Amino acid sequence: MRLSLPHCVLVVAVVLTHGSFIWADDVADKKLFDKVMDRLVKNELFVKEYPGKYVFPPRSFIKPNSAKEFNAYASAHKAHGAEHDEKAGKIRPVVLITQGFMEKVIAGDEQSLAVIMGHELVLCHISNEG
Numbered sequence: 001m002r003l004s005l006p007h008c009v010l011v012v013a014v015v016l017t018h019g020s021f022i023w024a025d026d027v028a029d030k031k032l033f034d035k036v037m038d039r040l041v042k043n044e045l046f047v048k049e050y051p052g053k054y055v056f057p058p059r060s061f062i063k064p065n066s067a068k069e070f071n072a073y074a075s076a077h078k079a080h081g082a083e084h085d086e087k088a089g090k091i092r093p094v095v096l097i098t099q100g101f102m103e104k105v106i107a108g109d110e111q112s113l114a115v116i117m118g119h120e121l122v123l124c125h126i127s128n129e130g
Contacts, residue, residue: 026062029102033062036113037095046122055085055092058121066098070105074120095120 040046041057050056054076061081063069076082076093083092095117097106106113 025103026099028108029099029106030062032106032108032110032113033060033097033102033117036110036117040114040118040121043118043122049122053090055088055090058093058095059083060095060117062102063096063098067100067103069098070100072097072101072116072120 037060074095076091081094085092
């Protein structure tokens with residue numbers, strides 16, 4: 001895979017600012033993940049059903065160093081990365097997917113990612129905890 005000059009500049013910037021190397025595929029996965037999550041957390045049903053006991057919106061991310069893991073989940077537990085927001089006095093839950101799931105199962109398919117993450121957000125773990 002040959003990177004164009006803009007991609008090379010982006011990779012160098014990421015290395016310099018984060019102290020670690022991120023592959024171009026990881027950048028594409030992050031861009032796709034952020035796009036899907038942005039759309040999902042603005043969904044009227046999700047906003048309506050979001051439990052008031054949590055800070056909105058949940059923190060969402062691709063779990064680092066998880067290329068050998070295949071999972072997606074939502075959690076309000078600190079052990080999974082949820083944080084207590086001192087100002088709001090509430091927990092900010094997390095919604096995440098592993099790198100392995102993104103690479104091997106999602107494989108760049110926006111609709112599949114939306115189904116998986118929508119399940120985590122609306123149908124299951126966060127909304128039903130309210």
